[in-house]
Amino acid sequence: MIRLFYIDLFLGKRFFVAWGISAFLFLLAYFFPWFGIIPQLFALTSLFILVADIVLLYATTKVGVKTSRNAPTRLSNSDVNDIWITSENHYPFVVRIGIIDEIPYQFQKRDIWFEQTIGAKERRSFSYPLRPVKRGLYAFGKLRTFVQSPIGFIQRRFNEDVAIDIPVYPSFLQMRKYEVLAISNRLTDYGLKKIRRLGHSMEFEQIKTYVPGDDYRTLNWKASARQGSLMVNSYIDERSQHIYCIIDKSRAMKMPFHGLSLLDYAINASLVLSNIALKKEDKTGLITFSEQIGTVLSADRRPTQLNYIMEALYKEKTRYLESNLEALYVTVRRTLKQRSLVILFTNFESISALNRQLPYLKKIAKYHLLVVIFFENIELKSLSQKKAQDVEGIYLKTIAEKFIYEKKLIVRELARHGIQSVLTSPELLTINTINKYLEIKARQGI
CATH class of the missing domain: 2.60.40.10 (Immunoglobulins)
Structure with missing residues (x-):
């Protein structure tokens, strides 16, 4: 005592x-x-x-x-x-x-x-x-x-x-924030684009009475003849579409920005996107890979799917070898039995790094709608915007601008082969990913 x-x-x-x-x-x-x-x-x-x-x-x-x-x-x-x-x-x-x-x-x-x-x-x-x-x-x-x-x-x-x-x-607070915005249709408050529809879904809902403003192309003439008044077909968004988030865990995703690695940015964005897709009644799945395949979670929309995704993402860690897209292609062909929206989170620092993986990306895009999401180097971007004070500063600024230009060349090269891409800063990854998903849904790209 x-x-x-x-x-x-x-x-x-x-x-x-x-x-x-x-x-x-x-x-x-x-x-x-x-x-x-x-x-x-x-x-x-x-x-x-x-x-x-x-x-x-x-x-x-x-x-x-x-x-x-x-x-x-x-x-x-x-x-x-x-x-x-x-x-x-x-x-x-x-x-x-x-x-x-x-x-x-x-x-x-x-x-x-x-x-x-x-x-x-x-x-x-x-x-x-x-x-x-x-x-x-x-x-x-x-x-x-x-x-x-x-x-x-x-x-x-x-x-x-x-x-x-x-x-x-993974960031479940961010997931809940975007979930509330999606339910209340306030996603545009955070800069998410409202995409104009170019057509209508082919998933029929009901026949209703025509009111001014309805698309006259949806007039149902047989129903109109029976009722003696104009009737139109009503359609709803297609549901149960397969959405897969594929996350690269190789050393290219180890780079940190504001204390958070690119892998963690991708994991947070995948969780938010999966939650919104489930709210839209789509089926979501997950695949992680590096030099070998990691988690493979088949697309589903059961109530427990989000918990399975969160638990799988919680355990993921960065590996230190190059990514193996050949193994990824084999897994995608074996796992994805129907045409799906495949969102690939990875990173390319040069056009030569893209060219090594491009044959496999083209093969995946042949069977599925592939969207490649990779990152801007914000440190290089801030360096390129600084005014050079001496010869060394001019040299560093020129090299930074060269790498930034290569990122833009990567976007053009992917587009040339029919592959959609999103080049984004890590902070805007979640917003830009949701933007792309809503755009594809509105244009019925799948």
Whole structure:
């Protein structure tokens, strides 16, 4: 018990100030004897206050201050997640507390310190944000609370063993945001294009009475003759179309932007797109690959499909070899039994890198509607926009512009072979991917 008393007791700033003044008074008394017993009286008073502070913090209550952490069961990758801390003061007086939360090592933060003043028998809560940039298991440690009485000579530490492991999943907060926008038809608020229909679906819904504004090409003359008034056929969007997100896990997707790798950007976008496609009553599937095939999840629209996709994406990691599109083509031919929308998330840094993989992309595009989504290098883009100050700056700017131009050549080369593509910055990946999906749906491209 005595050992625990010493372990959890820490001296405060006021203690050192008081005993520093006491030492200074003793020093003055050595040169000025007329100080008398003033230094002794000040030292005894400081000692008495120290004992009183210890009694206040250790003898007035057994519980002291109780602190707890309220964290979600899972964290959303690349999003700001709020962690709540609640402190309850059981002392009969006002206390000042400092809290250290042992957050996971992945955040590389060692200065998590929160100060609060809590009244007698009062309870107070506050939150702080955490933004993970990697998927995986995050281990939260203990909560350490340092309590000061109004005297402030010492601090008493309370250790709460609230260690917990919390998984970080792909961005489900972003998924919910776009889900709400899709349900309320407010996707255009975030820059998603509204595509004009070039025709109508061939999936029949009903025959209804003609009203001004209906497409006269849908007039049903036989029904009109029977009813004695104009009747039109009503069509709905085609459903149960197969949408596959194919994610490249090779070293080309390891490049980080704003702390998040290209693979994680692709995973977040795939989750959002799969959710919206399921809301549109399409079937969604998933394939991951690098030098070998990873996850293969057949397209379906059952209620549990999104959970299967999220669990599969949670476990994916970047590999360090070149991607094998030949193996991907074999898997696509074996798995995809009907014409599907295939959205391939990958990255090409040069036209030569594209030419190595182009034969396999053309084979996939022969049987399916292939959309290749790859990334702009935003660091090179910002470098090309800077004004060159010297010869070295001109050289760097020229090289950056050359690589940017090669990205545009890749888009043209893909279009020349009938393959649709999207060149996007990592931050706009989700919006541009949904844009492309809605555009293809509106134009009935599948």
